[in-house]
Amino acid sequence: MRILITGAGGQVGTDLSQVLGGMIPPAGRATALLGADPVADGEFDLHALDRAGLDIVDAELVRTTVEAIGPDVIVHLAAYTAVDRAELDVPGATAINEIGTGNVVAAAEVVGAHVIYVSTDYVFAGNLGRPLVETDATGPLSVYGATKLAGEAMCRGTDTIVRTSWVAGLAGRTVINLATDAGRTGRALRFVDDQIGTLTASADLAAGLVAMIRRRPAGVFHVAGAGAASWHEVISHAVVEAGGSADQVTPITTADLNPQPAATRPSYSPLVSQRLAEIEGVPLPEWQDGVARLVAALTSEGGS
Numbered sequence: 358m359r360i361l362i363t364g365a366g367g368q369v370g371t372d373l374s375q376v377l378g379g380m381i382p383p384a385g386r387a388t389a390l391l392g393a394d395p396v397a398d399g400e401f402d403l404h405a406l407d408r409a410g411l412d413i414v415d416a417e418l419v420r421t422t423v424e425a426i427g428p429d430v431i432v433h434l435a436a437y438t439a440v441d442r443a444e445l446d447v448p449g450a451t452a453i454n455e456i457g458t459g460n461v462v463a464a465a466e467v468v469g470a471h472v473i474y475v476s477t478d479y480v481f482a483g484n485l486g487r488p489l490v491e492t493d494a495t496g497p498l499s500v501y502g503a504t505k506l507a508g509e510a511m512c513r514g515t516d517t518i519v520r521t522s523w524v525a526g527l528a529g530r531t532v533i534n535l536a537t538d539a540g541r542t543g544r545a546l547r548f549v550d551d552q553i554g555t556l557t558a559s560a561d562l563a564a565g566l567v568a569m570i571r572r573r574p575a576g577v578f579h580v581a582g583a584g585a586a587s588w589h590e591v592i593s594h595a596v597v598e599a600g601g602s603a604d605q606v607t608p609i610t611t612a613d614l615n616p617q618p619a620a621t622r623p624s625y626s627p628l629v630s631q632r633l634a635e636i637e638g639v640p641l642p643e644w645q646d647g648v649a650r651l652v653a654a655l656t657s658e659g660g661s
């Protein structure tokens with residue numbers, strides 16, 4: 358199966374490229390998602406393009422590149438992901454997240470490719486006070502969320518929309534690197550306890566995406582770590598996993614942040630991966646499991 362990845366130079370793209378290329382198995386229990394059939398040598402003919410290889414804003418370039426490669430599936434990861442900067446750059450976020458996605462879908466239509474578009478929990482307002490399923494009403498609070506939702510609307514009814522949340526991987530520095538450092542050095546941290554969501558290990562998301570690539574199901578799927586926690590709980594867990602104490606992490610509220618972030622985030626947006634569990638028989642591992650594997654990997658690398 359020929360696969361084209363857009364935005365392959367990013368955090369998720371790096372892990373997904375390695376998994377599809379057979380270079381690393383998806384970490385830990387996420388392998389259950391691949392069933393008895395892990396990625397085989399030569400199963401995927403992978404074309405992983407970073408921004409320099411394919412700028413999705415250029416419609417003509419997208420069409421000619423997609424025609425030249427002729428993919429069966431396009432995993433569309435390229436996005437304007439700077440959530441706060443997007444508040445001051447609506448044209449920039451729109452050009453990439455909405456119009457760029459339209460370019461990718463239009464090119465897919467020309468060659469008959471299936472699109473898997475990765476979206477976000479920020480398409481929700483997060484004001485229901487309970488975890489969110491695929492059929493819940495959207496209501497983005499930020500430019501990033503609104504433009505990612507507009508990108509969803511660009512997809513065809515047959516495409517797959519994968520919403521994920523709070524992704525952390527080993528490619529690049531995330532708050533899990535910060536927490537791992539703090540666990541080793543005893544440094545004090547402050548994290549908000551009034552934003553609740555689901556941390557998703559990027560390797561687990563990659564495993565979920567492999568399942569989607571193989572099945573090509575139509576419609577919206579949540580693919581996120583299981584459970585729900587505040588940033589304060591997630592970071593405290595990571596600090597303890599790295600050998601520190603939960604007391605090192607002081608809970609604060611979003612109102613305490615100085616400076617105030619430009620974008621409003623949903624206060625309660627854990628995603629329930631209900632449809633994934635229905636078709637795969639298993640959800641993604643719990644967020645604590647993902648955090649523990651990330652901290653262990655960072656620690657065993659000798660640095661974070």
Ligand SMILES: NC(=O)c1ccc[n+]([C@@H]2O[C@H](COP(=O)([O-])OP(=O)(O)OC[C@H]3O[C@@H](n4cnc5c(N)ncnc54)[C@H](OP(=O)(O)O)[C@@H]3O)[C@@H](O)[C@H]2O)c1
Nearest residue numbers: 364366367368369408412413434435436438477521523524
């Ligand atoms: N990380 C999260 O917590 C999270 C949560 C929910 C959903 N998602 C979604 O997951 C997907 C992957 O995110 P990620 O965490 O891997 O983010 P990321 O590390 O920021 O990767 C996004 C990639 O897209 C590239 N890109 C930006 N504009 C582009 C353009 N015009 N043409 C081609 N490539 C372009 C970026 O390149 P440059 O670095 O050169 O700009 C970057 O490599 C995104 O669609 C994001 O919305 C992420």
